Amino acid sequence: MTRLSVNINKIATLRNSRGGNNPNVVNVALDCERFGAQGITVHPRPDERHIRYQDVLDLKEVVTTEFNIEGNPDARFIELVSRVRPEQVTLVPDAVDAITSNAGWDTLTHRAHLTDLVKRFKDLGIRVSIFVDADERMVEGAKEVGTDRIELYTEPYATHYPDDRAAAVAPFVKAAQVANQLGLGLNAGHDLSLENLRYFQQSVPGLLEVSIGHALISDALYFGLENTIQLYLKQLGE
Numbered sequence: 328m329t330r331l332s333v334n335i336n337k338i339a340t341l342r343n344s345r346g347g348n349n350p351n352v353v354n355v356a357l358d359c360e361r362f363g364a365q366g367i368t369v370h371p372r373p374d375e376r377h378i379r380y381q382d383v384l385d386l387k388e389v390v391t392t393e394f395n396i397e398g399n400p401d402a403r404f405i406e407l408v409s410r411v412r413p414e415q416v417t418l419v420p421d422a423v424d425a426i427t428s429n430a431g432w433d434t435l436t437h438r439a440h441l442t443d444l445v446k447r448f449k450d451l452g453i454r455v456s457i458f459v460d461a462d463e464r465m466v467e468g469a470k471e472v473g474t475d476r477i478e479l480y481t482e483p484y485a486t487h488y489p490d491d492r493a494a495a496v497a498p499f500v501k502a503a504q505v506a507n508q509l510g511l512g513l514n515a516g517h518d519l520s521l522e523n524l525r526y527f528q529q530s531v532p533g534l535l536e537v538s539i540g541h542a543l544i545s546d547a548l549y550f551g552l553e554n555t556i557q558l559y560l561k562q563l564g565e
């Protein structure tokens with residue numbers, strides 16, 4: 328079974344555009360859960376352009392499904408995650424000025440740093456996932472730092488899917504096989520959509536969770552949030 332975690336960053340983007348509290352991020356998270364989402368993902372960024380640090384504290388009080396906090400582990404992020412203690416933290420190597428996440432960790436170069444971070448969060452009882460490209464060496468490196476799971480960065484898959492979906496998914500299948508052999512849990516995300524999700528889920532062995540935000544919230548403009556979540560769950564075979 329592959330779980331659907333809804334990333335609600337874009338709800339906060341919309342709210343912040345007017346300065347008030349509409350749409351209400353907490354209420355939307357609760358509605359996502361009510362409509363069938365099996366997790367809520369947020370990705371606070373240092374400039375708080377969408378999810379604010381206070382949102383993360385507020386969400387922790389109400390989210391009853393898996394709460395997944397993604398982000399670059401700078402000092403403020405580490406402090407926030409340590410305080411909130413979500414079910415899962417996903418470590419992402421974002422540049423400060425990145426428009427969105429655009430690469431996974433080099434788990435070999437950052438081995439010592441990641442090893443320290445993984446231990447720190449695991450000691451707090453938080454499951455750790457590390458964002459990586461579909462590269463077998465990076466998956467093996469992730470195993471070495473002691474992480475529970477990896478999250479495969481799926482933007483390259485989404486980009487190449489329309490041209491040649493078999494070629495697009497091939498590196499992800501390989502990376503997943505390595506993760507499975509090593510006993511690493513497997514998540515995936517970035518630019519997954521109603522168009523490309525089913526093929527990915529059916530091709531990639533052992534996929535435990537997908538986190539989806541941009542496409543899902545965009546689809547909700549047309550289909551409504553409840554229908555949209557149901558459509559995504561259907562793609563995952565629910």
Ligand SMILES: CC(=O)[C@@H](O)[C@H](O)COP(=O)(O)O
Pocket residue numbers: 334336337370372397419426427428458516517540
């Ligand atoms: C790690 C990842 O792929 C997602 O969290 C994605 O980066 C969403 O972040 P934004 O909503 O800020 O684009």
Ligand SMILES: NCC(=O)COP(=O)(O)O
Pocket residue numbers: 334368397478515516517518519538539540541542543
């Ligand atoms: N980890 C990926 C995520 O949370 C959502 O990415 P996207 O669907 O907004 O591209």
